[in-house]
Amino acid sequence: MNKYELCVVVSANIEDxxxxxxxxxxxxxxxxxxxxxxxxDDWGKKKLAYEIQKMKEAFYYFIRFDAPATAPAEIESRxxxxxxxxxxxxxxxxxx
Numbered sequence: 001m002n003k004y005e006l007c008v009v010v011s012a013n014i015e016d017x018x019x020x021x022x023x024x025x026x027x028x029x030x031x032x033x034x035x036x037x038x039x040x041d042d043w044g045k046k047k048l049a050y051e052i053q054k055m056k057e058a059f060y061y062f063i064r065f066d067a068p069a070t071a072p073a074e075i076e077s078r079x080x081x082x083x084x085x086x087x088x089x090x091x092x093x094x095x096x
Contacts, residue, residue, distance in 0.1 A: 002092055003038075004072055006030065006063040008079065009087040012045055012055060022084045023061050026075075033074045035067030052086050064093070 008026050010019050023040075030037055043060035052058070072090045079088045 001036075001066045002069060003095070004035075004065055004067055004090055004092055006065070006072075006075065006079075006090045007088065008061045008063065008085055009048075010059040010061065011053075011084045011086055012057045012059060014084050018084060019059060022082060023063075025082065026061070026063060026079060026085075029075050029078050030063060030065045030067065030071070033067065033071040035065040035071050035075075037063060037065045039064040055086065058086060 006026065008023065010022050014022075027037055027040065039062075041062040041064070043062065045057050045059050047057055048055065072092070076088065076090050079085055079090075
């Protein structure tokens with residue numbers, strides 16, 4: 001099992017319950033592909049570095065999890081097509 005971090009940038013133009021549902025779907029994907037969530041960090045609404053889809057702000061979530069090496073590719077392929085996710089990034093964390 002490797003340690004990973006999934007950063008999800010969620011649209012600010014949706015309701016709170018839709019945003020919560022989107023993050024829950026991301027967490028469910030991690031668990032579906034054999035991952036164990038260790039921490040979910042909600043950074044809240046932040047200003048974007050540049051405009052994306054005519055939006056200047058978005059909500060940032062960081063999901064840290066342990067998973068097999070095949071999980072990140074499967075998770076990214078599902079997150080890529082989610083409607084309310086405007087950016088995402090899954091990285092492996094080093095054992096420091």
